[in-house]
Amino acid sequence: MMKTGYLIDMDGVIYRENHLIPGVTQFIQALMTTGAPFLFLTNNSAPTPEDLAVRLKHLGISGLSARHFYTSALNTADFLCETDPGCTVFVIGEGGLLAALHERKIASDAIQPRYVVVGEGTTTMDRLTKAHECIEKGARLLATNPDNWCPVSSDKTRPGAGATAAFLEASTGRRAYYLGKPNGYMFHRARRKLADLALGEPEQVVMIGDTMETDIRGAFEAGMQSYLVLSGSTQFEDVADYVYQPTRILRSVAELTDELRSGKPADPLAHLGMSGNGFRSSKGGLRHQTDIFALHKPRPRPAMTK
Numbered sequence: 001m002m003k004t005g006y007l008i009d010m011d012g013v014i015y016r017e018n019h020l021i022p023g024v025t026q027f028i029q030a031l032m033t034t035g036a037p038f039l040f041l042t043n044n045s046a047p048t049p050e051d052l053a054v055r056l057k058h059l060g061i062s063g064l065s066a067r068h069f070y071t072s073a074l075n076t077a078d079f080l081c082e083t084d085p086g087c088t089v090f091v092i093g094e095g096g097l098l099a100a101l102h103e104r105k106i107a108s109d110a111i112q113p114r115y116v117v118v119g120e121g122t123t124t125m126d127r128l129t130k131a132h133e134c135i136e137k138g139a140r141l142l143a144t145n146p147d148n149w150c151p152v153s154s155d156k157t158r159p160g161a162g163a164t165a166a167f168l169e170a171s172t173g174r175r176a177y178y179l180g181k182p183n184g185y186m187f188h189r190a191r192r193k194l195a196d197l198a199l200g201e202p203e204q205v206v207m208i209g210d211t212m213e214t215d216i217r218g219a220f221e222a223g224m225q226s227y228l229v230l231s232g233s234t235q236f237e238d239v240a241d242y243v244y245q246p247t248r249i250l251r252s253v254a255e256l257t258d259e260l261r262s263g264k265p266a267d268p269l270a271h272l273g274m275s276g277n278g279f280r281s282s283k284g285g286l287r288h289q290t291d292i293f294a295l296h297k298p299r300p301r302p303a304m305t306k
């Protein structure tokens with residue numbers, strides 16, 4: 001079988017609301033025992049890779065360490081380190097972002113930073129005002145990821161980094177640059193990290209995710225295979241609305257376990273007329289995490305606009 005590397009989204013693929021999705025333990029076990037290279041890829045810039053390893057351990061998955069995780073916070077630090085080493089930043093964000101920037105020796109500057117970096121997490125009007133002033137004085141605006149909201153539970157969301165960045169875009173009239181999925185730089189660096197882990201470039205890379213406009217779109221644009229799982233935010237009947245399509249549609253990653261062990265692909269399920277598996281989004285597919293149009297006016301969603 002072709003040597004395949006896996007990039008795996010977390011929320012909606014591995015867990016939902018602090019519960020593992022059924023079959024995930026066996027799936028990750030199969031990845032480890034077969035030696036398939038894999039990396040968890042998340043747009044959440046709040047936790048550090050160490051935090052994520054501990055979180056999965058508490059959910060019952062052991063054997064993972066920090067090197068198995070790549071977050072949009074690491075991607076942002078990689079971006080700054082590569083494009084503008086020695087730059088300074090004013091940060092709105094949490095531990096994962098601060099640690100990633102610190103590790104890359106990028107200094108904080110609240111007086112005249114070169115960048116305002118916006119990540120996931122709570123902030124205050126004082127911090128936003130400070131960030132606004134820095135941008136007015138010439139700082140460039142970077143966001144770790146474009147998600148306007150993030151799921152907290154099946155009927156609850158919280159504002160995401162995209163919403164905070166949108167606030168500053170509105171107040172300053174400047175546009176933010178968004179890292180994280182679906183930005184190609186996220187997939188480029190993740191592929192590189194996967195190759196480091198595998199001690200060589202995998203022949204093909206598969207992105208497994210539950211969100212069309214981040215996981216599937218980004219993978220498609222980066223020339224990767226993409227497997228959409230219906231255990232998270234996307235309903236089967238919504239997939240056809242998008243101009244880009246996943247390579248395969250699966251109920252959950254549990255369907256890949258046998259395939260990994262045997263090396264033989266299972267039957268694709270896209271033709272079975274499935275309709276989700278119990279984890280239903282409260283948004284009913286009407287409001288996507290990066291859908292800025294939802295802010296302006298409610299309207300029927302025309303086909304083929306994504």
Ligand SMILES: [Mg+2]
Nearest residue numbers: 009011012210
């Ligand atoms: Mg997800």
